[in-house]
Amino acid sequence: MNIQTKLQNLKSDIKSMNKLIIAFSGGVDSTFLLKVASDVLKDNVIAVTARSSTYPEREFNEAANFIKSIGARHIVITSEELDIEGFSKNPVNRCYYCKKELFSKIRKIADENNIHYIADGSNVDDLGDYRPGLKAINELGVVSPLREAGMTKNDIRALSKEMKLPTWNKPAFACLSSRFPYGQEITREKLQIVDKAEQYLLDLGFKQLRVRYHDEISKIARIEVSPDERKKFFDEPLMDRIYDEFKKIGFDYVTLDLKGYRTGSMNETINKNT
Structure with a gap:
């Protein structure tokens, strides 16, 4: 499947959702997803960014500036991982607790805004590494439009460059x-x-x-x-x-x-x- 076909499938999938909340970190994947979703759904998309001690201020500022530049609705929440019981002990499934906490809070925002779909920026390449956070995502019914469209990291970077997004060549970041x-x-x-x-x-x-x-x-x-x-x-x-x-x-x-x-x-x- 070529990259343009993947993009069209992504747009069709997003359009079918009508309303959407995106967990937005300001990274390559979530920035691309938010831009596509904003183009398709206009005002019916909300970006939610979580602030915590594991999320550098520079990353938050970049995320906030991008959202401002495209005029999307932005909700900022606090999701302090160190307050989660067991997280600070750093078990191998640490990311599970983090994602469960984050998306549980986003689910409340979705319910308050009568929005059924919550999306993350996972892509096909994310399936190749140890990612316990994906278990929490599946449990909470979070959708992954980029992955479902068959998009790889290279696809996302190439399309981001074509769309002149500032993150097209941004280095990968993790908390x-x-x-x-x-x-x-x-x-x-x-x-x-x-x-x-x-x-x-x-x-x-x-x-x-x-x-x-x-x-x-x-x-x-x-x-x-x-x-x-x-x-x-x-x-x-x-x-x-x-x-x-x-x-x-x-x-x-x-x-x-x-x-x-x-x-x-x-x-x-x-x-x-x-």
């Missing part, structure tokens, strides 16, 4: 909770440290990155950058600057992951640890 190995406690302080460290690397010009936080004994930063950006670390003064700044932020040791950024790197040890 800050994904920076911690399963079983290691997540706290607000740790989240703030990771957020500051990642913001520092972004300010230096790095694009796709993660700062993984390991603290079995000492606080260790494991930096992942896209494979083509790894060579930047051959600059010794730059390495010294990053090391010094990360020490100020709160890390004891600063390391570079030689393989570079890859989606779900924290899932690589699941089978070993379970």
